[in-house]
Amino acid sequence: MDYFLVKQLHMSAAALSIVLFIIRAAWSITGNALLQTRVVKIAPHVIDTVLLVCGVILAIMIGPEQPWILTKILLLIVYIVVGTIAIKRGKTPRTRATAALIAVAVFAYIVGVAVNHDSMSWFA
Ligand code: HEM
Numbered sequence: 001m002d003y004f005l006v007k008q009l010h011m012s013a014a015a016l017s018i019v020l021f022i023i024r025a026a027w028s029i030t031g032n033a034l035l036q037t038r039v040v041k042i043a044p045h046v047i048d049t050v051l052l053v054c055g056v057i058l059a060i061m062i063g064p065e066q067p068w069i070l071t072k073i074l075l076l077i078v079y080i081v082v083g084t085i086a087i088k089r090g091k092t093p094r095t096r097a098t099a100a101l102i103a104v105a106v107f108a109y110i111v112g113v114a115v116n117h118d119s120m121s122w123f124a
Contacts, residue, residue, distance in 0.1 A: 003061055010054035016047050018107050021083060025100035028087045035087070052076065071119040072110055079106045 020043065027035040034040060055076075059069045082103040090096035112121030 001057065001061070003058070006054050006057050006061070010051060010058060013047050013051035013054060014111070017044065017051055018104070020044050020047065021087075021103065021107075022100075025083075025086045025096065025103070028090075029093045029097050029100065031093075048080075066117070068113050068117050068119050071113050075106055075110050075113070079103055079110065082106060 024035060024040065024044065026032075027040075055072065082099050086096050086099035086103050090099050109121045112124075113119060116122070116124045118124035
């Protein structure tokens with residue numbers, strides 16, 4: 001399997017994931033019915049699966065024992081949990097907006113971990 005192709009897919013899925021997340025979070029905060037559309041509900045799962053599967057393949061190819069990869073996996077779980085509060089589980093628009101901001105910050109931190117190959121992310 002071509003490493004750069006998988007990496008390209010991984011990065012494209014990551015970009016799509018955050019763009020779709022921000023749109024859905026905005027719709028959730030404002031109570032837009034478009035959020036309930038079938039394609040809007042399914043597409044993020046497909047994209048996030050591609051993101052994760054490509055990440056795991058890359059990790060296997062370069063050796064998964066590096067601490068920054070574990071950091072990414074853990075923070076991906078945080079991104080997902082906080083993300084579901086922003087889009088579904090948060091009871092008030094204010095809670096959902098706060099969760100959305102935290103999720104975006106976690107995502108930005110993960111990108112820093114990826115770019116610098118360091119758990120300290122942009123602070124390395
Ligand atoms: C929200 C989650 C994630 C985001 C936003 C993300 C983002 C990125 C980005 C932007 C790169 C390219 C870095 C660069 O070379 O400049 C990358 C590479 C990579 N990611 Fe992820 N990633 C995520 C999740 C994961 C997960 C869960 C894993 C492992 C299971 C993973 C494993 C990797 C690996 C191994 C590379 C290759 C690094 C390299 O060749 O330099 N990623 N990721």
